[in-house]
C-alpha cells in the first residue's frame with residue numbers, strides 16, 4: 510500500500526477551505542490524477558482516476574465527515590483500493606492548513622515505478638499547491654455541504670445527519686466518460702516495456718527540474734533533495750539493467766553505452782560538488798542550470814538514440830521483462 514501525507518497552508522478561512530472539499534465534483538479542477546468524481550449521494554462517490562497512464566474507476570464512501578475538521582473516504586468496490594483523509598486546521602482567521610493523507614494499492618508496473626521514485630508524492634504535493642491557487646484566486650468556495658457523518662467502522666448506508674444549511678445549487682455535471690468506455694481504456698494495451706517506464710521517469714525528472722528552478726527558499730531545498738533521489742534511482746536502474754543490454758545486444762551499443770555512462774558520471778560529479786559546498790543563492794542557481802542542461806541533454810540522447818535502438822533490436826517480450834527487472838532493481842535497498 511502506498512501512503513502519502515502532505516500539507517499546504519492556504520490564505521482562506523477554515524470554513525471556505527472545508528466547504529470546497531465537500532464539493533467532490535470539483536476535484537478534477539486541482540487534482541491531476543482525478544479525471545472525474547460524481548457524487549451519488551451524501552455518502553457515496555464514483556471516481557475515475559488516471560495515474561501514470563492507467564485509468565481506474567471505483568466507488569468510494571465517506572466514512573467520516575466533520576465540518577471544518579476532516580473528511581475521510583475509502584473505496585468500496587471497483588478495480589483499485591484507495592482511501593483518503595483531508596484535515597483542516599485554522600492557523601488564523603484567514604489562514605488554514607490543509608493536510609491530505611492518501612493511501613492506495615499501486616496496480617501494475619507503471620504505477621509501482623511511479624511510486625518508487627516518489628512521483629505519486631510529488632503529484633499530490635503539486636495538486637495541493639493547485640488547490641491553494643484555485644481557492645485563493647476564487648476567494649470563496651464553489652459550493653458547500655455542512656452535514657456530518659460520524660466515524661463508522663462499517664458501511665452504514667443511512668445518512669447520519671441532515672445538512673445544517675441548505676446545500677448550494679448543484680454544480681453542473683462534470684464531463685465523465687461512460688463506465689464502458691473507461692473500463693475498455695483500463696484493460697486496453699499490453700504491459701509497459703522498459704522504454705515506457707524510463708520515458709515516464711524522464712518526464713518526472715523534467716517536471717522536477719522545472720519546479721526546483723522556479724521554487725525559492727526551503728521549498729527549493731526540498732525539491733532539490735527529491736530531484737537528487739529520483740536521478741540516483743533512475744540512473745541506478747539504467748546502469749544495472751539497460752546500458753549493459755545496450756552494450757551487448759544493440760548495434761553500435763558499446764560506444765553508445767560508454768557515452769551515456771560518461772554523461773551520468775558528469776551529473777554525479779555535479780551533484781557531489783553541491784553537496785560539498787555551501788553556496789549562496791546566486792551560485793546555486795548558476796550551478797543548477799549547469800546540472801539541468803547536462804541532465805536534459807543526457808535524457809534527450811537516451812530518448813533519441815538508445816531507446817529507439819533498444820525497441821528496434823530487441824524482442825518486445827524481452828523489453829517487458831527488462832521493465833520488471835528495472836523496477837526490481839530500483840525498488841531494492843542498494
Ligand SMILES: [Fe+2]
Pocket residue numbers: 744747769773807811
Ligand atoms: Fe541515463
Ligand SMILES: [Fe+2]
Pocket residue numbers: 707711743747808811
Ligand atoms: Fe534515463
